[in-house]
Amino acid sequence: MTLGVLTEKGISMNVSPISGYEEGQVKSLKGLVKGKQNERITSLIELTERLKKLDNATIAKSGNNKKPDHSKNNDKSKVLNQIIDLLIEEDKAMDGHMFKYSDELDLLRAQYSLIDLAFHCLLFVENAWYELKKEYYEILSQIFMRDELRLSNMALGRLIQEIEEKIEVLKASELDSTLNTMQTKDSSVKHVEEREELEYLEKVKAEKVKIASLY
Numbered sequence: 001m002t003l004g005v006l007t008e009k010g011i012s013m014n015v016s017p018i019s020g021y022e023e024g025q026v027k028s029l030k031g032l033v034k035g036k037q038n039e040r041i042t043s044l045i046e047l048t049e050r051l052k053k054l055d056n057a058t059i060a061k062s063g064n065n066k067k068p069d070h071s072k073n074n075d076k077s078k079v080l081n082q083i084i085d086l087l088i089e090e091d092k093a094m095d096g097h098m099f100k101y102s103d104e105l106d107l108l109r110a111q112y113s114l115i116d117l118a119f120h121c122l123l124f125v126e127n128a129w130y131e132l133k134k135e136y137y138e139i140l141s142q143i144f145m146r147d148e149l150r151l152s153n154m155a156l157g158r159l160i161q162e163i164e165e166k167i168e169v170l171k172a173s174e175l176d177s178t179l180n181t182m183q184t185k186d187s188s189v190k191h192v193e194e195r196e197e198l199e200y201l202e203k204v205k206a207e208k209v210k211i212a213s214l215y
Contacts, residue, residue, distance in 0.1 A: 018101050036102040040086060041110045047083050048117045054079065055124045073129050080135035083117070087142035096147035105200075108207040110148050115214050118143045154211075163205045170198040 054076045091100045101107040118140055125136040147153060173194055 018104060018107055037106055038099050038101055038110060040089060040099055041106075041113055044083065044086050044117070045113050047079055047086070048113065048120065051076070051079050051083065051117075052120060055120070055127075058129075059124075059127060073132065076129075077132060077135065080132060080139065084135065084138050084142060087139065087146065094147075096150070097145055098147040098153075104204050105207060107148065107153070108204065108211060111154065112207070112211050112214075114143050114146055114148060115211065119214070163201050163208070167198060167201050167205070170194050170201070 054072060057072065058076075089099075090097050093100060099110065101110065121136045121139050125133055125140075128136055143149070
């Protein structure tokens with residue numbers, strides 16, 4: 001079971017799904033592997049796209065009053081069960097039923113993909129072949145049990161308002177650096193680091209807003 005701790009900022013996880021993140025500390029960009037994404041979430045996204053294509057083909061055929069294509073249903077069954085197997089997996093290093101992520105953007109990517117898959121299954125299950133309905137409901141059940149979607153992980157101590165405040169501070173610092181033409185080597189390095197952090201936080205904010213739009 002994953003435990004949470006009630007703090008002044010709300011419920012906080014006792015183990016973070018993000019590598020190198022300590023509760024109460026801002027995630028440092030130093031040492032971050034740029035572009036590294038959780039491979040199992042990448043596989044989940046690919047399987048979700050395959051499922052959507054198969055389901056869209058089913059809807060098109062039903063609209064034309066054609067008989068069910070059992071070969072397509074076999075393909076769909078394989079994809080559904082591959083998704084279920086993937087959702088059952090977890091990282092043993094974690095306290096809960098979830099994977100480990102390289103940074104906050106990686107976690108947001110996982111959250112969005114899980115919500116997107118859940119919405120698709122909810123919308124399509126009534127049109128699914130009766131022998132496959134149980135797989136759709138099993139996927140929904142597995143998604144509901146994923147700790148990536150726990151309340152404590154959906155915020156992770158970085159609410160949109162907090163991100164906006166940090167962005168404003170970094171923008172002000174960047175403006176000061178731009179106006180100051182006599183920059184030392186150290187100040188130039190700091191300027192580059194602040195610009196990278198600003199770009200990162202703006203991406204995090206955009207992803208959080210995108211996920212919030214699904215609610």
